Amino acid sequence: MSNLLTVTDLSMAFGGLVAVDHISFAVKLGSITAMIGPNGAGKTTVFNCVTRFYTPTSGQMVLTPEPESALDLHTLSPYKVAKKARVLRTFQNIRLFGQMSVLENVLIGQHNLLMRASSCSVAGLLNLKRYRTAEKDAMDLAMGWLEIMGLTEDANRPAASLPYGAQRRLEIARCLAGRPRLLCLDEPAAGLNPKESLDLKNLLKTLCYQHGITIFLIEHDMSVVMEISDHILVLDYGRLLAQGTPEAVRTHPDVIRAYLGEDAA
Amino acid sequence: MLSFLPPRFLASSYAKIAGWTLVAAVILFPFFVLQAVDHNGQLSLAPMTYRPYVLAVLGVFLGLCAVFFLPAPLRALGQSCPDFAVSDVQKKGLQVLLVVGLLLLPLVSNRAELDLATVVLLSVALAWGMTIVVGYAGLLDLGYIAFYAVGAYTYALLSTDYGVSFWVALPLCALLPAALAFCVGFPILRLRGDYFAIVTLGFAEIVRTLLINAQSITGGPNGVAEIPRPTLLGWGAADLDERMMMLYVLALAWAVVVYFVMRRLRVLPLGRAWEALREDDIAARSLGVNVHRMKLSAHMIGAMIAGICGAFFAAKQGFVSPESFTFLDTAFLLAMVVLGGMGSPWGVALAATLIVALPEVSRSFADYRMLFFGMVMVLVMIFRPRGFATARRPSVVYKPASGEKTS
Ligand SMILES: Nc1ncnc2c1ncn2[C@@H]1O[C@H](COP(=O)(O)OP(=O)(O)OP(=O)(O)O)[C@@H](O)[C@H]1O
Ligand SMILES: [Mg+2]
Numbered sequence: 001m002s003n004l005l006t007v008t009d010l011s012m013a014f015g016g017l018v019a020v021d022h023i024s025f026a027v028k029l030g031s032i033t034a035m036i037g038p039n040g041a042g043k044t045t046v047f048n049c050v051t052r053f054y055t056p057t058s059g060q061m062v063l064t065p066e067p068e069s070a071l072d073l074h075t076l077s078p079y080k081v082a083k084k085a086r087v088l089r090t091f092q093n094i095r096l097f098g099q100m101s102v103l104e105n106v107l108i109g110q111h112n113l114l115m116r117a118s119s120c121s122v123a124g125l126l127n128l129k130r131y132r133t134a135e136k137d138a139m140d141l142a143m144g145w146l147e148i149m150g151l152t153e154d155a156n157r158p159a160a161s162l163p164y165g166a167q168r169r170l171e172i173a174r175c176l177a178g179r180p181r182l183l184c185l186d187e188p189a190a191g192l193n194p195k196e197s198l199d200l201k202n203l204l205k206t207l208c209y210q211h212g213i214t215i216f217l218i219e220h221d222m223s224v225v226m227e228i229s230d231h232i233l234v235l236d237y238g239r240l241l242a243q244g245t246p247e248a249v250r251t252h253p254d255v256i257r258a259y260l261g262e263d264a265a
Numbered sequence: 266m267l268s269f270l271p272p273r274f275l276a277s278s279y280a281k282i283a284g285w286t287l288v289a290a291v292i293l294f295p296f297f298v299l300q301a302v303d304h305n306g307q308l309s310l311a312p313m314t315y316r317p318y319v320l321a322v323l324g325v326f327l328g329l330c331a332v333f334f335l336p337a338p339l340r341a342l343g344q345s346c347p348d349f350a351v352s353d354v355q356k357k358g359l360q361v362l363l364v365v366g367l368l369l370l371p372l373v374s375n376r377a378e379l380d381l382a383t384v385v386l387l388s389v390a391l392a393w394g395m396t397i398v399v400g401y402a403g404l405l406d407l408g409y410i411a412f413y414a415v416g417a418y419t420y421a422l423l424s425t426d427y428g429v430s431f432w433v434a435l436p437l438c439a440l441l442p443a444a445l446a447f448c449v450g451f452p453i454l455r456l457r458g459d460y461f462a463i464v465t466l467g468f469a470e471i472v473r474t475l476l477i478n479a480q481s482i483t484g485g486p487n488g489v490a491e492i493p494r495p496t497l498l499g500w501g502a503a504d505l506d507e508r509m510m511m512l513y514v515l516a517l518a519w520a521v522v523v524y525f526v527m528r529r530l531r532v533l534p535l536g537r538a539w540e541a542l543r544e545d546d547i548a549a550r551s552l553g554v555n556v557h558r559m560k561l562s563a564h565m566i567g568a569m570i571a572g573i574c575g576a577f578f579a580a581k582q583g584f585v586s587p588e589s590f591t592f593l594d595t596a597f598l599l600a601m602v603v604l605g606g607m608g609s610p611w612g613v614a615l616a617a618t619l620i621v622a623l624p625e626v627s628r629s630f631a632d633y634r635m636l637f638f639g640m641v642m643v644l645v646m647i648f649r650p651r652g653f654a655t656a657r658r659p660s661v662v663y664k665p666a667s668g669e670k671t672s
Contacts, residue, residue, distance in 0.1 A: 051551060053547075053550075053551075078550050078551070079550050079553050079554060079555050079556065080553075082550075082551060082552055082553030083553035083555075088551070088552065088553075089551055091547075091548070091551075095545050095547060095548035095551075096544075096545070096548065097540065097541045097544035097545055097548065097549075098544055098545075099540075099544060099657055100537075100540055100541065100544060100657075100659065101659035101661075101662075103659070103661055103662075103663050104537060104540075104541075104659055104660060104661060107534075107537060107661065108537060108538065108541045108549065108552055108554065109552050111534055111537075111538055111541075111552060111553055111554050112553050112554075114534035115534045115535070115538075117534075118533055118534055118535070120535070121530065121533050121534070121535045124529070124533040124534070124535070125526070125529055125530070125533070127529075135661075139661065139663070143663060152665070155663040156659055156662055156663055158657075174552065175552070178552060178553060
């Protein structure tokens with residue numbers, strides 16, 4: 001398998017605080033990669049750098065969707081990371097368009113496609129056939145993902161009125177509508193009950209192995225991480241403590257020390 | 266800070282009323298009382314109009330008194346005041362009724378009434394334009410009136426100085442405000458929302474001061490008079506009645522155009538993106554929405570609508586002066602948008618009609634307009650914090666049985 005995302009020597013400092021300290025890793029195409037680590041280890045900061053919400057202090061981030069084409073994420077502004085590179089993300093604290101309906105939320109995921117179809121609103125204002133077809137296709141795609149997420153019934157409800165677990169799923173559906181090459185999920189299992197957590201595991205496997213979407217996730221729930229990931233990165237104080245298969249990481253002495261304290265080692 | 270006061274007093278309604286009245290008095294002070302004025306060519310901040318200020322604060326005070334001392338049953342009634350929930354059929358009926366009424370109006374009304382109706386229609390169109398900026402995109406534009414002013418002066422000056430006809434000048438009255446909106450918005454819309462509010466406030470004040478001071482071009486405080494009235498294919502020049510009729514028809518047509526454009530934009534990807542960035546611009550950006558460009562487009566489209574409204578205003582009045590474009594006018598527009606319920610065209614139209622027409626209907630009411638205003642604002646904020654029309658309609662609706670359908 002080739003590397004989809006290659007990060008080399010990434011650092012991010014906030015004033016004196018070095019949140020991410022010279023880390024290098026790769027996310028393989030068509031795999032599930034997880035990033036774990038204690039609170040404040042710098043996991044979300046890595047996501048923010050990759051999606052260009054932050055400009056890293058140093059380092060390279062390259063996306064290689066096809067062998068012959070490479071995109072330097074450094075040169076893209078945040079919205080272009082989503083539009084051109086199609087790296088889409090969810091947030092640790094869910095960010096939905098609360099007053100808008102569930103379906104509208106998912107349609108925003110297809111914003112650029114629909115904008116083009118409506119010729120920046122000209123074809124849309126005139127209600128040309130071209131735009132109507134594109135809108136219908138977008139609705140079908142959106143409803144397709146909502147069905148997979150079990151949200152068909154809620155399509156017309158305001159997003160903010162959904163229960164917590166459904167909000168998490170909606171946030172993922174919204175990304176999926178944007179046809180992601182790399183899907184970055186920031187603690188997708190946080191706050192879910194055991195049943196929802198199990199469903200999430202199956203969902204992520206389906207997305208990766210049936211829909212071919214490469215997944216990069218941050219997670220605290222070890223049962224989720226160990227079961228579904230192909231590759232695990234362990235972060236501690238901004239440094240990459242260890243990486244490898246779940247088996248290798250589980251038995252890595254540094255990881256045991258960091259997670260269970262000095263005595264356990 | 267106020268701990269020297271007895272706790273029983275601090276917890277009482279009296280303290281709350283006094284406190285909130287004080288807050289209102291402080292917040293309103295700079296807007297009403299401090300205005301840039303011209304002192305023999307020198308610009309200075311000078312206390313201008315105490316009366317509206319005092320009345321507005323008094324209104325807030327009375328509104329608060331009403332809220333706190335209302336008998337419990339009345340209060341409950343206010344709080345449970347139902348939504349104006351009308352079914353689609355009723356809505357269609359009301360709309361048809363309204364359009365027929367508006368078309369018949371010129372036949373049954375006298376000159377003064379027709380003139381008022383024209384003013385109301387233009388104000389509604391202007392408030393709708395501001396709804397796009399403030400209600401949809403969530404940009405607090407405190408200088409919206411400046412684009413109205415630019416549109417009005419563009420037509421006024423082009424027609425009086427260069428003899429350009431109304432219909433030729435009209436596109437320019439849209440393009441010039443849009444260009445200005447671009448220049449102001451491009452750098453500022455990258456920053457946080459608060460900066461936008463402050464900068465637009467300053468921008469409007471700059472425009473007004475320029476209009477006052479560029480005496481040789483704009484006529485200064487005296488304004489521009491004898492602006493030629495437009496004609497429509499030769500119609501509207503015969504006598505006063507015909508002219509007023511034509512102005513009314515133009516204003517009505519323009520309001521209808523704005524209505525359809527804003528309704529249509531809302532259900533397009535552009536309008537959805539506006540609402541999305543109002544809800545959460547970080548999430549919108551993470552999904553590939555060019556937030557800066559979307560904000561700029563809302564700002565510019567709003568400015569275009571304001572510019573054309575301004576041109577109609579200048580054409581209707583035949584006279585423009587800087588006095589018509591103060592911050593107070595923006596505040597009234599903002600009140601229409603907020604009272605109407607952010608983003609609801611009918612709510613905004615109702616609020617605009619009330620705010621514009623009531624003072625005209627009764628002169629004595631006009632004197633106490635600010636009093637009434639402060640009071641209503643307090644009552645609405647308490648009882649209907651989201652405006653007259655509270656329910657948001659989704660831009661698309663999924664209909665399971667018969668497949669999907671766009672609304
Ligand atoms: N914008 C910022 N400005 C200053 N410091 C920041 C900023 N963002 C993150 N940090 C700091 O960087 C460090 C890493 O934060 P980060 O959010 O990446 O941790 P995390 O691994 O995601 O933790 P958690 O598991 O709690 O989500 C923290 O010490 C945090 O305070
Ligand atoms: Mg985090």
